[in-house]
Amino acid sequence: MNTFAQIHGRAPEGEWAAPGRVNLIGEHTDYNLGFVLPIALPQTVRAQARRRDDGLLRLHSTRGDGTVVEVAVADLAPGGVTGWAGYPAAVVWALCEAGHEVGGAALSLGSDVPTGAGLSSSAALECAVALAYNDLYGLGLSAPELALIAQRAENAFVGVPCGIMDQMASMCCRAGAALHLDSRDLAMRQVPVDLAGAGLALLVLDTRVKHDLGDGAYAALRAGCERAAGLLGLPALRDLGPADLPSALAQLPDELRPLVRHVVTENERVAEAVTHLDAGDLAALGPILTAGHASLRDDYRVSCPETDLAVSTAVAAGAHGARITGGGFGGSVIALVNATAAESVAAEVATAFREAGYATPRTLTAVPAEGARRIA
Known part of the structure; x- marks a missing residue:
């Protein structure tokens, strides 16, 4: 497997992880602004990242065929990037749309969250990228704010009208607990499990x-x-x-x-x-x-x-x-x-x-x- 430096030319500035999730109960109530009770999984999406000053977003997945997807941040628009790369691109687009001054980055993404299994692999990918960008560009956003950015990315860029549960679970769950979340006001409590x-x-x-x-x-x-x-x-x-x-x-x-x-x-x-x-x-x-x-x-x-x-x-x-x-x-x-x-x-x-x-x-x-x- 290629290292980050081999793919992107320089070593990463950091590595971030965001987990998949299972929902104990409360399925399909989050977009009705109801209550959910998810836990985070040990399986995660991991993002190695380095800030770029040329305005380019450069994406590589260890699960793919080695292809590197490259796009100018200024050119990001819904429908412009598809497939797995659409999810990290969507997060960067959503940050820009929300008024945050962010630019390019090199990202290598790996995951042991099963895809297509209902375990929120897409939200984990979004949240790993959101957290990386939060640190790379010093945005100072809270975990719930990053979850909302990730939800906006999936709704408006990817085109899936999901609720907020998956992103909040990935960002806010804690070890040994389930997240009792009110999807309307994002009030939450960690319930020991x-x-x-x-x-x-x-x-x-x-x-x-x-x-x-x-x-x-x-x-x-x-x-x-x-x-x-x-x-x-x-x-x-x-x-x-x-x-x-x-x-x-x-x-x-x-x-x-x-x-x-x-x-x-x-x-x-x-x-x-x-x-x-x-x-x-x-x-x-x-x-x-x-x-x-x-x-x-x-x-x-x-x-x-x-x-x-x-x-x-x-x-x-x-x-x-x-x-x-x-x-x-x-x-x-x-x-x-x-x-x-x-x-x-x-x-x-x-x-x-x-x-x-x-x-x-x-x-x-x-x-x-x-x-x-x-x-x-």
């Missing part, structure tokens, strides 16, 4: 069914939720309480009712999960995970046969609960298991996949890790 102390493990089962949130399905879900909020006269669906759900559903067309039901009940599941975590009853998260999956499958309809099989098999094999995590339409399932049963649950899921003719799922163990940081 001691899986090992409870004798538990959180399996991540990557079904290897790739999803692309830019393909229109995700945007259609968001548009449906926004339409429903408008019909109900609400700023966002998070403003609809569970007591008012039945009457609200009666006012909506059939196609919007399941979306609204999912958002309202998912916000309630987040609150319930936090209560159990605060009480130290981590095993009680299990039924909440499974109920969340049923809602994502039946009401939000973002599951698929592979994720449904992973959930049902894990639960039948002894998991306390399981659910899809990420945007859906494939990706990964998380399963809360006794630590001593992690290997057997993973093996049962692999067997079920083989018997169904599916690709063997990839498995990793999620440990609540530290958010974005400078590492060198």
Whole structure:
């Protein structure tokens, strides 16, 4: 593998890392300004970077074919850079659009976050670049401010209308904790999650069914939720309480009712999960995970046969609960298991996949890790 100096001519000024994430509960509520509960993964995107004074952004990925993408910062515009390079370019564009005086940089990017698995590899990439630029150009932006820059990059430059959860999780999560985040005002609290102390493990089962949130399905879900909020006269669906759900559903067309039901009940599941975590009853998260999956499958309809099989098999094999995590339409399932049963649950899921003719799922163990940081 080429070193940074071989690729860019000089050694880097620093190295930054930003993690992927899994969301324990609260899927698809962040763009409704609701509540989420993610943890950061030990897997990260790493950015080696050096400031350039010629106005050029020079990008290299260790996952690619060695190609270096070069573009003038002054020429950055939505749609102008595509593929993996579009994400770091988008961050630089968003910083410029926000009025920050930034110029060129040389960036070499490496990652062990699985792509297309619903583990927020794109947000990790954005946040690593945002943090690097924050230091290289002395911007003094806070972690939430950088998360908002990264979200703007993905929304307006890449074209994915995501909420703020992924970027906030990558920037703000802490080791040993889940981030209880209010997506409206970005109020947050670190909720301790001691899986090992409870004798538990959180399996991540990557079904290897790739999803692309830019393909229109995700945007259609968001548009449906926004339409429903408008019909109900609400700023966002998070403003609809569970007591008012039945009457609200009666006012909506059939196609919007399941979306609204999912958002309202998912916000309630987040609150319930936090209560159990605060009480130290981590095993009680299990039924909440499974109920969340049923809602994502039946009401939000973002599951698929592979994720449904992973959930049902894990639960039948002894998991306390399981659910899809990420945007859906494939990706990964998380399963809360006794630590001593992690290997057997993973093996049962692999067997079920083989018997169904599916690709063997990839498995990793999620440990609540530290958010974005400078590492060198």
